[in-house]
Structures are given as structure tokens and as C-alpha cells.
Amino acid sequence: MNNQEEFQERPVTFEPPEHHFVFLIAADGTLLGVNDDGDLALFDDADDRVIWDLGSEGVKHVSSGKMVPTEIKEDACSLPVGVDEVTLIVARGPEKLPSEYLDHFKREGWVCLTSILTPEIVERLQWVGGVDRHEHLEARNDSPKVCQDVAVGRAICEPISLWLIRQYLQTRDLHLGHPPNVTSLSPYDGKSRVQGWHSDIPYGRKNVADRKGPLKAVQRNVCVSDFAKANGATAFKLGSHADDNLPPSEWNPALDGPDFFGGTSPTARPYSGPESDVIEAPAGSIVLYDARTWHRAGFNHSEHKRGSMLMSFQTADVPPKKDTRSTCKKLYESPVYQELNALQQREITELMMNQPGE
Ligand SMILES: O=C(O)CCC(=O)C(=O)O
Incomplete structure (x- = not known):
């Protein structure tokens, strides 16, 4: 890679909708x-x-x-x-009809539901994550994030994204790949190791779920902060879900070089040239993508943390990275559970208590 091509990802930008249903x-x-x-x-x-x-x-x-x-x-x-x-x-409600989002998702392997979450949910997610106007707060780790504020459960249950994921994967038999979390990406200091290009299918170390064959999983990135190229919005190779291969090794020079564990050399940075894409969208947007899509965290060139909530919706073919049942049981015992409506309680139970093979 030519270093002059660094940080040249192609932005795909979604503006806040002028109208919501x-x-x-x-x-x-x-x-x-x-x-x-x-x-x-x-x-x-x-x-x-x-x-x-x-x-x-x-x-x-x-x-x-x-x-x-x-x-x-x-x-x-x-x-x-x-x-x-x-x-x-x-x-x-949404900017577009669910069927329009589904057409795009099926055609392109990804879709952006721009500003689908309410400002109230976004504000509480930012509080949980200690980002945006709550950046002065430490994110709490003494209980699962889903027990810290009802906004986390409400974001999990955003109904159009759930419908789209079930339609795309053609099944209702889904589980989450790990407990839902609200995380932040710190400003890039130019030398720390950064996330390399990867796909979330194949997935797992044991009984690895293969790229080929039936569709296996959809990733869902909730933009807790505004997502922009400047603050490290997720980078993708859009369309790569349709490729049988994983990202090429040249896109991850650190994986082959002496910097793999230290990541100190600028030459070891993952590819960030114009063949890659960055989806820019306002806080409260949800990006769904086929889990085979090559992606990585962006480079956060801003001075602020960038908040996100990353989830993996997996079919029964995929062993979860982390069993979500104990987190769900903690939610049942938390007062936050009673703030969810009956449909949200059913959805969370289905997604977090369901385990492949049971
Ligand atoms: O933080 C991001 O933008 C993406 C992270 C991600 O894709 C991952 O951890 O698999």
C-alpha cells in the first residue's frame, strides 16, 4: 500500500432525515x-x-x-x-418503509436505518457509554450495560432492524453472539495497535461457522455518537460479503510483520485507501450488514470518544462467542426489566436465552 493513500476511505454519508413516519x-x-x-x-x-x-x-x-x-x-x-x-x-418511526430497507439490504448486503432511534434513547446510550456530553463520566462495569438503563434494551429491540435481520437470514431462530455492550473508540494516537480488517463469519475457534453455505449472521452497529470518517466510523469493504475470501493479507500488514503485537510502526496500519468505505450517519442510526463483510474500526482523528453498540445476530449454525443467558438473568432481576414493555421483554428473552442446539 502506498502510504499517501492512508485515511482515504470513501465516505458514504447519510444525513438526518427531513421527515419520519x-x-x-x-x-x-x-x-x-x-x-x-x-x-x-x-x-x-x-x-x-x-x-x-x-x-x-x-x-x-x-x-x-x-x-x-x-x-x-x-x-x-x-x-x-x-x-x-x-x-x-x-x-x-423510520424515514423509509421497511420493505425499501429490505430491498437495499438484500441487494447490497448492508443497509443504514438513519436516525431510527429516538433522541431520548440516544441520550441515555451516550450516558451509559460515557460519550458525547457524558464523556467526563467513566462507563460503569459493575453490572451489564443492559441493566444500567432501559435505553439499552430498547435499542436491542428496535423493531424494524429485528424484522430486517429475520427477513435477511430467513429465520426467527436467532441468538446474540455476545452480551450487548455500549463501547467507545478512543482518539487515535498514531502509534497504538488498531483493529485490523476482518469478517465476523467465519466465526469462532471451535466448530467454526463457514463463509459458504446458508446465510449465518448479521452484524448491527448502533451509532451512539454521530459516526463520521473523522471520528472513526466503522470502515467496510461494501459488497465483500459476496466474496468467498477473507480480506487480503496486504490489507493487514501488521498481521504479517513484527508489529503485530506492538503495532508501533505507521507502515503496519491496516489499509485505509480509497478501495474501502466508511458509513457516516447521525447518532441513533443503525447499520446492518452481512457478517461476511470485511470491516474494521475506523481511525478516530477527533479529540473525543466515539460511542457505539455492536451486536451480532446469529443463526443456529453459529456458536456464540459468549453465552448471553447469565446476562439476561441479571436483567430479569434488575428494576430495568420492568421498564421494558411486554413485547420488548419477549424479544430480549428470545434473543438472549436462545442457544444453538437447545
Ligand atoms: O468499532 C467498530 O467500528 C467496529 C468494530 C467491529 O467491527 C468488531 O469489533 O468486529
């Missing part, structure tokens, strides 16, 4: 939608059926165009669903 959410977390008969109904899954837009006299079902008159007061409304009158919270 809305969700209408019942107390148990289920989502109001329109069923195949054209009637209002509650759903667990966030596909196109549950996406609404605000109108002057009520709400409009985006994919069918059905108008539903209702009065919205303090972000809530009440509507008849079957024989019940149901109170619904009007909450931030």
Missing part, C-alpha cells in the same frame, strides 16, 4: 397496523403494515393510503381495534 404503539409494545382485510390490528413485527404518517385530521396508513381520523393529544390517541378501544403512543 410514525409508529402507533400499544401499552404492551404491539404496533398498530392494517391487516389483509383492511382492518386495524396489532402486530409484533415492524413490516410495512405498521407504518403511519401524521395527517391534519388523523393518521394515514402509508402503504395502503387508508386514512384513520383520530385526535392526537400529548403524543397519544385512542382507536378501536376489534372490540377494544386501545390507547396508542405516537412514536418516531
